[in-house]
Amino acid sequence: MELATAALGSLLPKLGSLLTDEYKLQKGLRGEIKFLQAEMESMQAALDEVSKRPAHQIRDLDKIWARDLKELCYDIEDSVDTFMVRIDDAPVGPKPRSFRRFFDRTIGLLTKAKTRHHVADDIEDIKSRIHEVAARRERYKFKDIAAQPDTTVIDPRVPALFEEAAKLVGTDGPAKKISNLLTQQKDVQKQKLMVVSIVGVGGLGKTTVANLVYERLGDQFDCQAFVSVSLKPNMKQILGSILRQVSEGTCTNAGEMDLDELIRSIRKFLMDKRYFIVIDDVWNEEAWKLIKCALIDNNLDSKVIVTTRNIAVANFCSIDGTMYELEPLSDADSKRLLCKRVFNEGEGIHSELEEVAKKILKKCGGVPLAIITIASMLASLPNKTMYEWYGVYNSMGSGLEKDKNLKSMRWILSLSYNDLPYHLKPCLLYLSMFPEDYEIPIYWLVQMWAAEGFIIEEKGRNLYKIGKRYFNELVNRSMIQLMRRRDNGSATACRVHDMILDLIISLSAQENFVTISEGPQVMSPECTIRRLSLQGRASHTASKEEQVILPAKVNMFHVRSLIAFDYAFQWMPPLSCFLVLRVLYLHCFPSKNNHPKDLGSLHHLRYLVLGGEIEAKVLEEIGNLQLLNTLELLATNIKELPASITRLRQLENLFIGRGVKLPDGIENLMSLQELGWLDVEESPNTLAELGNLTELRVLRIHGLDDNESYVKTFLQSLSNLHNLHTLVLSGRGIWSVDLDCMSDHWRGPAHLQNFDAGSFIIISQLPRWFSTLSEFSFLTITVKVLRQDDLQLLGALPVLRVLKLEVHPDGIITEERLVIGIDEPFRSLAEFNFINYSRCWLVFGQGVMPRLQRLQLRFEVQKREGGGFDIGLENLTSLKHIIVTVNCYGARIREVEDVETKIRDVIEIHPNHPTVELSRSMTYRMVQD
Structure with missing residues (x-):
């Protein structure tokens, strides 16, 4: 149902745009378009009505109708797109001043007339299909629908609540961690209500772990309850269950109460009780909001566990607690669980089954429900041979919907899909x-x-x-x-x-959404192909005819997306077969059956990624692709882009490698939002044109570090890029670049958020204009000079979250100590990476970097006088993780070990007890004692 709704949502705005004056439709044609629009809107309303029914009340007839409607919407949209493209491709000049222009204008008018006639024919065909789809539904529609039987599905997760502890694997660790979260609180918060959320994919064992904690801690509380919310909850039943459980059956009339009475009764009962409640399988915030009304905070150290598949819901539910993200089982635990379910206790996997077992477990991905489901199938096999196990492994793919043993696994996964908007x-x-x-x-x-x-x-x-x-x-x-x-x-x-x-994959096949082909011989001509994924390798032994999908046998006219992986491009049909293609990704292009000019005929193309050994002539007609939004050529050998690229007025993203020459006129790409890489040496003229690309949001530039005039031209353009939020610079790392060479009145892009110069380009000094960037949040920079003033500038940036600051080995730090004090608090900084090879050292004052969680330091032992580590680490009150890399160049082993000991001592007494990673570099240049 939802796919038909999505298809209608894409089509209706286009029908509306056809009725604008831009397309100058004849009166009769406008009337036909209005008919289509009204008919589609009525179908949308009917679809909405059907979608509101409970799943078990949606008949197969409705599903077939929705499928036919979706296909019809796709075909109408293809016709509309074709009409729009043809009209736009035949522009009419203002006045014919020559025979040539008169000829072009006449041909243009004839083309438009022919196009309008063509779309009129399409509409007649579509109208007949609309009547046919509606009539078919009406023909088999019974006036009196019998009452639907109760089709309540037994939740296969219920047995997890009553699983024997001996059969559980990999649950003890998470259960202990969650128990610790619930019981180890700070004294100030000890009495407040605490809610811990457990989040993870369906089948991961959230219910099992929650129940384990519930069983272990339940006796410590005055009352307890365990309820499941589910995808479409009956809130009256859920609250009634909570009331009956916490009252231990004394409230016998819960079923007669309305929601308000139930909430008041629960709150009244819990008023003076220390309670522990598990709310299992919460799908949305609305359900939690209602349940939360009943959970009174009585300052008696009550606890609640919420399990959910949704991280946003988990964060929303947590109160004075935390979110625990449940991880998949490790390889070892996955293997143990499989063995426990298939073999006798203590028996391992037989050697001939090791390889297939490994493949099965990889497919299960550490999800306990998947392992248990597959294990039950393996255990039922009479002989447990390698061939039987491979049969089970093969059934885990497309057989997911066919094998009855996998039905419960599919049911649980389908819940997540069905819940999607x-x-x-x-x-x-x-x-x-x-x-x-x-x-x-x-x-x-x-x-x-x-x-x-x-x-x-x-x-x-x-x-x-x-x-x-x-x-x-x-x-x-x-x-x-x-x-x-x-x-x-x-x-x-x-x-x-x-x-x-x-x-x-199973759902896509059912909905005719994606067609996957692993070879030309498996392509079926029966259905309309909308999206085609060519996977696998072409056979070297097949004949030439078998190596190509023949257009005569398989209709490619309606394919919207084509992706060819690895060597599959060898057997794809010519691009000229794909009349409405919007997305094209070819790992290797061109192939023997594709003419370079075919690319220029894909007028509907919006997204194009090419890889391989491409000759320049392949791209000559790329300017014809007027709807193209994204062009990526990073994996090609292209050294120069054709001049026609400057005609792509809707191009938003251009990705090319370093060393590619851009033509003059890039400033005409007025929609461009992301450009990279711009190689300055290859395309120096483009630097001046950048200032006209006012929509640019992301810019990557290479080669500014060898020409001062390039830098000034670049900065002049940069001041016009008001929408720029990411700037990445790359160079040869030989010369330093002065980004502070403009006048005091010069201003950088006000919305810049991310500046990345890394280690491949050296900035002579921190640019003063950084101080005006109020949205600056990520900075990676290597400087030649670092001063106390620079730290003050950076510390004052209000939203700086990640700072990676390196002083080049040949750089200069004038002070012996750089102190980060209260005047430059770095109040938003969460991660700080400082690389320094001079004698100078950073010192953290009190109250600085209040949100810093991750600190990474790299220094040279020989430059540390006394080898001390007194840097005020204790003042970093939120620190959770510290990484220290000790450069051993020219140092003795004893000196290195002494420094490492002092580092560990300082970290050990830190009040947060952060985790530490200590490593060495340049060990081969150490001096032997």
């Missing part, structure tokens, strides 16, 4: 385009969603930011795992848990 479901299903274990760059993914039209526009908001919010919501709901974190903690890639990937 309609706009997130296509975003999640799109992840089935990527192979198992593939690390998906987050930026790619969100831009693909935008290109596909999944992201709903909001007035005044950047589309990528809206999409990133969608992404974060899927992460919060434990549907996506974050990967490849930057030093500042932010992730750059993600992946999908194997069991969830199996689920969304």
Whole structure:
């Protein structure tokens, strides 16, 4: 249902835009468009009505109708897009002053007339399909629908509450940690109500761990209760259950009370009681808000545990407690659990089963429910041979929906999918385009969603930011795992848990959302292909005909996304077959069956990523792709972009490698929001043009460190980039760059948040204009000179969260000590990384860096007089983790060990007892004693 709703949500605004004066439709055609618009709005209303029904009351007939409606919306949108592109591609000049212009104008008018005639034919066909879809639904619609039987599903998680302790694996550690969180509080807060949230993906064992803590601590309280909320909670039943449990059955009329009476009764009963309650499986904040009304804070040290799949809900529920993120089982615990369920106690996995067992456990990903489910299948096998186990392993993929033994696992995972709002479901299903274990760059993914039209526009908001919010919501709901974190903690890639990937592949197949092909021979011509993922390797033994998906056999006309991984590009059909393609990612391009000019004919393309050995002529007609938003060529050998690229007025993101020459006229890309890398040596003229790209938000520049005039030209342009929030500089690390060479009246981009110069470019001194950047939050910089004034400047920045400050080995620090005092408190700093090779040392005064949790220091032993570590570490009151790297260059082993001992001593007496990582560098240059 939700996918049809999403398709309608994308289509209706386009139908509305067709009725504007811009497209000058004839009267009859306008009437047809209005008919389509009204018909689609009526279908949307009908769809909303059906979607409001309980899941067991939605008939198969309604599901078929919604599926047909979704396909119909896709086809209408394809026609509308084609019409818009053709109209826009035939511009009419103001006046024909020559035969050539007269000819072009005449052809343009004829083309537009032909296009309007074509869209009229399409509408006639669509109208007949609308009547057909509606009539089919009406034909099989019974007037009197019998009362729906009670189809209550028994929750397969219930047995987890009564599992024998001997059978549990990997739960003791989390249970102890959560027990400690509940019982070890600071004296000031000891009597207040405490709520600890346990969060994790479905099937991870949250209920089991919560129940274990409940059993261990329950006797210490006056009364206790354990209730499950579930996806669509009956709040009256839940509150009634709490009342019956805490009153130990004395309140017998709970079922007769309304919500207000139940809340008042619970509060009255708990008024003078120390209670312990577990609220299991909370899905949204609204359910918790109502339950929280009944949980009175009576200052008797009461405790509550909440379990949820949603990180945002977990944070919302926590009161004077914390959020505990439950981790998957370790490899060792996963193996132990499998053995316990399949073999007799103490019996291990037989040697011939080791390899297949490892594959099965990897697929389960440390999720206990998945391991237990699969173990029950393995235990039922008569002979437990390797071939039987491989049969089970193979059933864990597309067989997730077919194998009855996996039904409970699918049911639990489906709950998370069913809870998603309609706009997130296509975003999640799109992840089935990527192979198992593939690390998906987050930026790619969100831009693909935008290109596909999944992201709903909001007035005044950047589309990528809206999409990133969608992404974060899927992460919060434990549907996506974050990967490849930057030093500042932010992730750059993600992946999908194997069991969830199996689920969304299955759902995508059911909904005809994504078609996955692992070879040309498995492509089916039966259904309309909307999104195509080519995975696997082409066979070297296959014939030429078998190596290509033949257009005559499989219709590619409606494919919106095409992704080809590894060598799969070898058997993809020509690009000319893809008439409405919006997303194209090719790992290697071009292939033998793709002509370079085919690329220029993809007029609907919004997102393009190419890799491989590409000749310059391949990109010559790229200027034809007028709708292109994102172009990435980082994995190619391209050395120069064609002049036609300057015609891409809707291009927002351009990613190229260092050493690529840009043509003059880049200033015409007025929509450009992200550019990188701009190699100054290859494209010096572009520096002056930058100032006209006022929409730029992210800029990466290489090579400013060898020409003073480049720097001044760059800074002049930089002052015009009012929307810039991220600036990354890269150089050869030989010369230093003076970014303070402009007049006092010069101002940098006011909204700059992230400045990254790293170790590959040396800044002569900290720029004074940094002091005007009130939104500055991330700074990575290597300076040649560091002064006390610089620390005062940085310390005064109100929202600076991450600071990585390095003094170049050849740099200068004038003072013997740099003191961070109360005048420069660094009040928002959470992470500080300081690299210094001079004799000078930082000292932290009282009250500074009140939020600092992570400190990383790197210094040279030989430059530390006396080897002391008296730096005021005790004044960093929020410190949780410290990393110290000792540079051993020219030092004796005894000196290094002495410094390390002093460091440990200082950290040991810190009131927070932070964790410590102590390491050495340049050990091969140590002096032997």
